[in-house]
Amino acid sequence: MVYPAISLYALGATVPLSHPPSLSPGVAAASGGWAESRRGGPAQEPILEKEHHIWDGLTMNYCRNPDADTGPWCFTMDPSVRWEYCNLTRCSDTEGTVLTPPTVIPVPSLEAPSEQASSSFDCGKPQVEPKKCPGSIVGGCVAHPHSWPWQVSLRTRFGKHFCGGTLISPEWVLTAARCLEMFSRPSFYKVTLGAHQEVNLESHVQEIEVSRLFLEPTAADIALLKLSRPAIITDKVIPACLPSPNYVVTAWTECYITGWGETQGAFGAGLLKEAQLHVIENTVCNRYEFLNGRVKSTELCAGHLTGGTDSCQGDSGGPVVCFEKDKYILQGITSWGPGCARPNKPGVYVRVSSFVTWIEGVMRNN
Numbered sequence: 001m002v003y004p005a006i007s008l009y010a011l012g013a014t015v016p017l018s019h020p021p022s023l024s025p026g027v028a029a030a031s032g033g034w035a036e037s038r039r040g041g042p043a044q045e046p047i048l049e050k051e052h053h054i055w056d057g058l059t060m061n062y063c064r065n066p067d068a069d070t071g072p073w074c075f076t077m078d079p080s081v082r083w084e085y086c087n088l089t090r091c092s093d094t095e096g097t098v099l100t101p102p103t104v105i106p107v108p109s110l111e112a113p114s115e116q117a118s119s120s121f122d123c124g125k126p127q128v129e130p131k132k133c134p135g136s137i138v139g140g141c142v143a144h145p146h147s148w149p150w151q152v153s154l155r156t157r158f159g160k161h162f163c164g165g166t167l168i169s170p171e172w173v174l175t176a177a178r179c180l181e182m183f184s185r186p187s188f189y190k191v192t193l194g195a196h197q198e199v200n201l202e203s204h205v206q207e208i209e210v211s212r213l214f215l216e217p218t219a220a221d222i223a224l225l226k227l228s229r230p231a232i233i234t235d236k237v238i239p240a241c242l243p244s245p246n247y248v249v250t251a252w253t254e255c256y257i258t259g260w261g262e263t264q265g266a267f268g269a270g271l272l273k274e275a276q277l278h279v280i281e282n283t284v285c286n287r288y289e290f291l292n293g294r295v296k297s298t299e300l301c302a303g304h305l306t307g308g309t310d311s312c313q314g315d316s317g318g319p320v321v322c323f324e325k326d327k328y329i330l331q332g333i334t335s336w337g338p339g340c341a342r343p344n345k346p347g348v349y350v351r352v353s354s355f356v357t358w359i360e361g362v363m364r365n366n
Contacts, residue, residue: 063088121233123168124150124241124327132256132276143274145196148258150240150330151272153192154179154225154317157209161198164259164318165191166330167239170230172363175317176333176350177215177223186210191227194236198260198270206231214362220298221335222350224362240321240330242360247353249331251281255302255322257334257347259315277302277320279331280346290346298354300332303346320349 063072063086072086121127130147152165152173163179173191183189189210195201212226231237249255258274285301286293295301302320320332332349352359 121235121238122327123239124321124329126238126328127235130256131274133274141274143196143258143272145272146194146236148256148272148274148319148321149194149236149238150319150321151195151258152318153195153198153260155190155192157188157190159190159207161192161260163316164261164334165225166319166333167193167231167237168242168330168359169239169363170233171227173210173225173227174330174333174352174359175223175225176335177219177221178335179317180213180215180223184213186213186225189213189225191225193231194234196272198272204234204236206237212366214366216355216358220350220355222333222352222355224359226366240319241327242356243329243331243353245353245356247331249279249300249322251279251284253279253322255279255320255331256328257302257315257318257320259318259334261315261318277347278304279322280305285346285348291348295348298351299335300349300351301346302332302349305346 063074065072069085072088073083074086075083126147126149128144128147128149131141131144133141150167152167152175153161154163154165154173154175155161163175165173165175165179168174180189187209191208191210192201193206193208195205201207208231209228210225211228214224214226216222233239255277256274257277258272260270260272280301280303282295282297282299282301285291285295290305291301300320315334316336318334319330320334321328322331323329330352332352334347335350336348
């Protein structure tokens with residue numbers, strides 16, 4: 001009976017015999033021949049210890065390397081020499097079976113996130129914790145830099161900011177259709193990603209031209225922009241998550257609006273600002289004393305009925321995100337409202353969940 005001859009000594013494993021131990025004058029090499037010690041003598045049964053009980057638990061007459069020596073060894077039958085290295089041929093030089101070492105999978109670095117492209121940044125999970133202050137954009141609440149990394153500045157091709165937007169995938173931005181009324185050619189527009197300042201853009205900011213425009217077919221105030229190249233996802237540029245189709249945000253849910261819009265003289269002009277809003281039921285918003293039936297089912301109402309918190313000019317097209325479980329979901333797009341932060345006149349936002357099927361269809365087919 002011949003035992004399989006596979007040399008695993010590089011991994012600290014054993015080499016089986018070509019003959020049963022009681023008959024074997026030597027040990028099988030990877031090539032299938034008999035092996036001797038380097039002195040030319042046959043190997044013997046392991047009667048003696050090598051060092052520090054390294055032979056404990058090991059039996060039979062094998063060439064082994066359990067102590068990570070420079071090569072496989074065995075005990076000899078020479079009383080003057082306890083052990084000797086085996087005279088084996090390496091697997092690469094033989095015709096025997098060679099085991100392929102396991103593929104090494106790189107372990108993700110635990111260092112601080114870099115600005116390099118990465119797939120480790122999940123949608124809706126900023127790497128900088130948002131301030132989440134209860135103030136208003138109009139009243140001035142400057143956001144922590146890069147805490148809303150899906151925020152887009154929609155600009156003319158000359159670099160003038162005029163609307164907001166939301167990155168929802170590396171190649172796609174969601175904004176308000178009203179922001180595209182001036183020009184129908186995509187070459188007029190470009191987007192800025194990863195910015196905190198409206199002007200004097202930082203070196204890491206990405207500016208990407210728009211290649212295609214898609215308006216929602218029922219004339220809702222929502223549009224998709226396809227970028228001329230994918231954005232590089234970094235710790236400063238991360239998409240927001242889309243909601244489930246037709247999801248309805250519960251009344252009084254806390255959500256957040258962001259933008260560089262008009263602050264009416266308040267502190268923080270030119271820096272990205274944030275405000276906390278509460279979602280208001282459409283039935284309440286549509287009361288006579290508030291918006292008098294003007295809010296559609298595909299829109300949502302949010303703000304404070306006492307006034308003071310609202311989006312404003314220049315924030316149109318920007319995101320309304322609500323925290324759910326462990327991430328921020330894009331629930332609204334800044335659309336319209338009578339004035340800025342007026343009492344009894346909350347802001348109106350496109351209900352993104354009403355258009356998820358359309359959004360996904362456009363992205364899939366283009």
